[in-house]
Amino acid sequence: MVGTGLGAARGILIKNGDALERGKKIDIVVFDKTGTLTEGKPKVVDILTCKATMSADELLALAASVERFSEHPLGQAIVLAAREKNLPSKEVHDFVNLAGKGVRARIGDATVMVGSIRLLLEYGVPLTHNCDTIAQHEADGRTIVAVAYDHTPVGVIAVADSLKEGAKAAIERLRTERIATVMITGDNRKTAEAIAKEIGIDRVFAEVLPQDKAGQVRELQKTGQRVAFVGDGINDAPALVQADLGIAIGTGTDIAIEAGNIVLVKGHPLKVIEALRLSRLTFKTIKQNMFWAFFYNVAAIPLAALGLLNPMIAAAAMAGSSLTVVGNSLRIKRQRLS
Ligand code: ADP
Ligand code: MG
Numbered sequence: 001m002v003g004t005g006l007g008a009a010r011g012i013l014i015k016n017g018d019a020l021e022r023g024k025k026i027d028i029v030v031f032d033k034t035g036t037l038t039e040g041k042p043k044v045v046d047i048l049t050c051k052a053t054m055s056a057d058e059l060l061a062l063a064a065s066v067e068r069f070s071e072h073p074l075g076q077a078i079v080l081a082a083r084e085k086n087l088p089s090k091e092v093h094d095f096v097n098l099a100g101k102g103v104r105a106r107i108g109d110a111t112v113m114v115g116s117i118r119l120l121l122e123y124g125v126p127l128t129h130n131c132d133t134i135a136q137h138e139a140d141g142r143t144i145v146a147v148a149y150d151h152t153p154v155g156v157i158a159v160a161d162s163l164k165e166g167a168k169a170a171i172e173r174l175r176t177e178r179i180a181t182v183m184i185t186g187d188n189r190k191t192a193e194a195i196a197k198e199i200g201i202d203r204v205f206a207e208v209l210p211q212d213k214a215g216q217v218r219e220l221q222k223t224g225q226r227v228a229f230v231g232d233g234i235n236d237a238p239a240l241v242q243a244d245l246g247i248a249i250g251t252g253t254d255i256a257i258e259a260g261n262i263v264l265v266k267g268h269p270l271k272v273i274e275a276l277r278l279s280r281l282t283f284k285t286i287k288q289n290m291f292w293a294f295f296y297n298v299a300a301i302p303l304a305a306l307g308l309l310n311p312m313i314a315a316a317a318m319a320g321s322s323l324t325v326v327g328n329s330l331r332i333k334r335q336r337l338s
Helices: 002-008 017-023 033-037 056-067 073-084 117-122 131-139 167-176 189-199 210-222 234-242 254-259 271-305 311-334
Strands: 012-014 028-032 043-049 093-098 102-107 110-115 143-149 152-160 180-184 203-205 227-231 245-249 262-264
Touching: 002 012, 012 271, 017 245, 017 271, 028 033, 028 210, 028 234, 033 180, 033 189, 033 227, 043 056, 043 073, 043 131, 056 073, 056 102, 056 110, 056 143, 056 152, 073 143, 073 152, 110 117, 117 143, 131 143, 131 152, 131 189, 167 180, 167 189, 167 271, 180 189, 180 210, 189 203, 210 227, 210 234, 227 234, 227 271, 234 245, 234 254, 245 254, 245 271, 262 271, 271 311
Parallel strands: 028 180, 028 227, 180 203, 227 245, 245 262
Antiparallel strands: 012 262, 043 152, 093 102, 102 110, 110 143, 143 152
């Protein structure tokens, strides 16, 4: 199909013609947050201890000792911060990854938990200190990673991830095209809402567990709307498949790329708009081409049947029909989509 080749030059990989068909009419675009709207390269910006006996460095070293075994970007940010300070790591055993929540392990006889405040609450460890500071970080769109040692809260680490260039502009463009926007994330509600507000997203689904993302897409589809999902992570793959159109971030995980119908090679959010426009334009062009192809035949075949058409002219009309179709398709290449 003509559009599949045309995407490549624009940094949009269209896996097959079906992908374009799926994109021709979309009512809602659902974005994953981390790695899709944000860079996905978070950095530690603040360390707050709850215990007078524990210093910020000790807290960071404790968290990093456990996060060493995690592949999550938040874990990597914590490990990097500890490494930059040359902090020693402790020996850890019984590491468990709690998807969408955090990590848990044992140091000696003590259980160490590093993750969302909600995770700690689930284990009966409510955070009691630093509440004002935590609220301020959340209002600034930072993720709070809480740390518990031996069933006692010991502190929190605030982690900031910057927005991708073009994220805000992409949401604005979708609004002008009357396409609704949703952000979905496992991150806590306040952090998610702060980020959504900054980029102007219509709705937020926060604290969504990885396995529930596809279900949220299905709920939106039940209202009869056609949903596109844009994501990068392993946990986004089921939602990418569930959506009417799955758009994967090319800089993301292989599993997401495999699951998407369209891949934005460099992961630029504005390319979402181009991909949707390319779909619509391709289908408009196909309809025009069908018209011209029929037009030539409907006009020429009766004339030929009545012996009124010189074979030379018939041959020329045949070529003319093909040229019209190809020429019309090539116009897509010159169209500005952004
Ligand atoms: P997202 O949807 O933003 O990619 P995830 O589903 O991966 O988020 O994680 C949701 C939340 O779980 C994170 O915001 C964080 O609070 C917590 N979490 C997950 N993994 C870890 C980890 N390794 N260390 C600390 N917190 C984590
Ligand atoms: Mg992500």
